[in-house]
Amino acid sequence: MTKYSGQTRVLSAIDCIIFGFDGFDIKLLLIQRGIEPEKNKWSLMGGFVKSEESLEQAADRILQQLTGLNGVYLEQLQTFSDPHRDPMERTISTAYFALIDIHQYEKQLSHDYHAEWFLLEERPKLIFDHEDMVKLAQKKLRYKAALHPILFELLPQKFTIPQLQTLYEKIYDTKFDNRNFSRKVLSTQLLIKQKEKDKLNSKKGAFYYKLNKKKYRANFQAFLNFIPNPDKLLM
Amino acid sequence: MTKYSGQTRVLSAIDCIIFGFDGFDIKLLLIQRGIEPEKNKWSLMGGFVKSEESLEQAADRILQQLTGLNGVYLEQLQTFSDPHRDPMERTISTAYFALIDIHQYEKQLSHDYHAEWFLLEERPKLIFDHEDMVKLAQKKLRYKAALHPILFELLPQKFTIPQLQTLYEKIYDTKFDNRNFSRKVLSTQLLIKQKEKDKLNSKKGAFYYKLNKKKYRANFQAFLNFIPNPDKLLM
DNA sequence: TCAAAAGTGTTATGAGTACACCCATGG
């Protein structure tokens, strides 16, 4: 078959905004870029799309290269296309954001890249338009997490409700009433209580819970309301 | 400056899902494709991205070519990238959805394209993955309209509350209580009552309203709740 | 005068919030 004539071809790339949560703070996984231009500057993990793969496959591949993880939560964010966003050559980049369990990651880290976790709030200056990508990802994460139980992706298999609350509080940079929070969460029936308690973070200890994965998948589309006054928090 | 070596370049395209509302039904603007492959089949309006324009600029240009309209509501939907979505040559297409006032459009229609409005529910078979694009756009429109006052973009400058309600009912394929609906809408203070009534659709006549554009822009991010039981309707 | 749509008023329910209080336990 012939080709479309007279049209410009461009590079297609992926960039991944990789979020993690260490129990205290939201973190961002960055790498030191290995190629020119901007070599050795901090950057999102990314790469070019190959001729026989879709963007989703490329994002999966790139994420797996860096973290060794499969089946990670990955969602297309937006495509960035300023003609001069990469000064070297026109490159249209589709940003994906990923939510990973930081503890899983630590087991499998690949050392081929100079990767490092940064506090989201104290990240270094990033190359190109990566700063815009992170800001948009943050906004979308807030938006989506206000309605869908997406933040469980950041937690280990077993977690306590106070841990979950801390995560929400960091995402929305605010404090919630712990009594109302736990009730709201439990009322969704999304959590299965375990017999053990986490005794590290308090004297009384807090029960561990696991996600009811069946219910989680079935109800993923349903609106939640874990956070109070969502309209105010999302402005 | 040199270029990135050893990477594949691809075509970058735009496709626009153009929604309209004629007072009774949701409509979709389609064209008969002018080039091979799939020449003369029904297709979304689209085109290739030029070397010195962003995707947004390309979408604006393409929409303006077809409709003659500027300043139309246009939002990036998603980028579609199956390696074989276009059998002729690898093309990565970013879909945008547009909401236009169908009456505005009729004044300015360009006849260079074989364009036609179809009932959204009775659209013809579309080429490539355009069917997926329309379905996703419909889903996103429902989602977004449940929370943001986006549907005003489909109405003329002056409209009645029953007209607005019909629009919502078509979008969500359901019926609302008209008494509760009008109160909810008016309570947002987004509408300015006019002195005239529309007497075409009822004997009593319904007052016209105009959008309070200042308030509309200021409150665009705020969550609304025009539709009852949003979680049930959006599943 | 009556049918049909627009619009107002009234009430019950239930989710969301605030907050007093009890529980468990390590130091």
Added chain:
DNA sequence: CCATGGGTGTACTCATAACACTTTTGA
């Protein structure tokens, strides 16, 4: 034995939804 965080109980508030009823006017 008490400070600390985990967790339950309760009452108030307000948005929502259900629905009876009035208004307007063309045919």
